[in-house]
Amino acid sequence: MFYSSSWSKCLICLIFITSGNAECPKPQVEGNFVLTNDALLKNDFPEGTEATFECANGYLKEQGSERITCTSGEWSTLELTCKKKDCGAPRKIAHLTYEFGEEGTLFGASAKAICDKGYQLMGSSYRQCYANGWSGRPRCEVVTCEKPIEIKNGTITEQPDKEFPEYGGVIQYSCDEGYTLIGNKSIECNEDGEYNSVPPECKDGNDIPLKPTTTISTTSITTTTTSTVPPIIRDVDDIPLKPTTTISTTSITTTTTSTVPPIIRVSGRNNGIGEHDTNAATGNAAVVGSVIGTVIVTLIVLFTLYRFYKRKGSYQTGEDPSRKEELLQFKNN
Structure with a gap:
């Protein structure tokens, strides 16, 4: 009986002690912080145990305690706050x-x-x-451009000291003596790696076509002649009736075009100069002669018409008006 009562008392005390020291579960906290390695390796968290936290990767501690404590089977509140890390402005690099x-x-x-x-x-x-x-x-x-192109009958007078010109580099061209530069004398390397224009060309001055200045003189004379030709109109009894007036128009238009060749100057090689001169007075004489010829033709036409009308004579029959009435009366009877 003695041993039985003693074991019962010890068992009751053990149960009381065990119930007063409850364990806490593994800490689970959401946010931008994590458990330290020491806390992660533990499996049991009895009464009074502490667990330590730290800010997650990329975050820094702003304020508050990193520790929590197990009390009566529950963890205390975590007061730690973390903020994002600031990388700052990147290091400066040229351009x-x-x-x-x-x-x-x-x-x-x-x-x-x-x-x-x-x-x-x-x-x-x-x-x-x-x-x-x-x-x-x-x-x-x-950015760099291709190596500058050499041009025929010309040379590159100025260029960057690098084989491949960089952005903004300028290439200057000039022609040999006796040749003329056609195009831009300089080209520049653009931001896209291309030149702003094609290289120029050097051509012989004698091969360069010039646009001549041509003067065209036009003289136009129009002559219009109007005449009334009274034709002979007779009825069935051959009695002249009142003539009908007909108007005919004769128009003569003469146009003379004269081109006066200009003086064209062309520079050739070796500084030679050729000139082609044409006497402008010859062209003016041709114009005056054309006008005089036109006037003479007009006078001939007018004179011919005049003689034609004169040969036709009068259309009056010369008959007595009383005789004409008798003939008409005879016809009616």
């Missing part, structure tokens, strides 16, 4: 700028790399802000 989004330079943000005009981007066009800083290393290299 390179950045365009930032809404998050600026904070952890997780991205920045677009942009090169100056005349430069091309090498590497990634975007950089990302990670926990250890900005990703990537973009750079901007100057």
